[in-house]
Amino acid sequence: MTQYFTKDQIDGKEFRQCFHLYASDGFVSNDSQLRYIMRSLGCCPTVAETKGYIKKFGNNIDFAKFLEIIHLEEQKPDPVQEISKAFSNFQSRGFIHKSELAALLTSFGEKMGKEEISVIFRAMKIEGEIVPIAKITQYLQ
Incomplete structure (x- = not known):
């Protein structure tokens, strides 16, 4: 022990x-x-x-x-850091399209359903089709 x-x-x-x-x-x-x-x-x-x-x-x-x-x-590695690293590919443009993010969330790791993704988008207060990477990392922390 x-x-x-x-x-x-x-x-x-x-x-x-x-x-x-x-x-x-x-x-x-x-x-x-x-x-x-x-x-x-x-x-x-x-x-x-x-x-x-x-x-x-x-x-x-x-x-x-x-x-x-x-x-x-x-x-195990810190999941927030791991996720932040995963989004570093999008860091150069500073955003990810909402549809791209939804596709990632339904395809990798513990796959999420549409309702779960909607809840996340509402919690992040995402308006429109562009999701700033900074908003994602802020939400994760």
């Missing part, structure tokens, strides 16, 4: 408190529950990743195993 984190990190980052709040019996038993706890702590696991963790660690993930998973998650 403390192989990757000090006691102060475990308690200071609220790992223990969050885990026991959402896994009241002391175990995480499915990928949905695991994903919820991880996202509550600021991690961004995909559905496939949490299913993989359940497959690797089993259906009864205790706090020690949970810390191992958090450690693995922290080794």
Whole structure:
């Protein structure tokens, strides 16, 4: 358990408190529950990743195993930086067409549906067909 984190990190980052709040019996038993706890702590696991963790660690993930998973998650690159890098191709012109962005969101990674994309466009307050790259990076942060 403390192989990757000090006691102060475990308690200071609220790992223990969050885990026991959402896994009241002391175990995480499915990928949905695991994903919820991880996202509550600021991690961004995909559905496939949490299913993989359940497959690797089993259906009864205790706090020690949970810390191992958090450690693995922290080794991954920052998703905001990765997405920002992906949009660097469009940085020279400073924008991306709304249709291009929608195509990217429905084609790569965890593919989004039209309704999810509409929600994002509304949240970003996109008007017209041009999406400034700066607006995307601002939204992500």
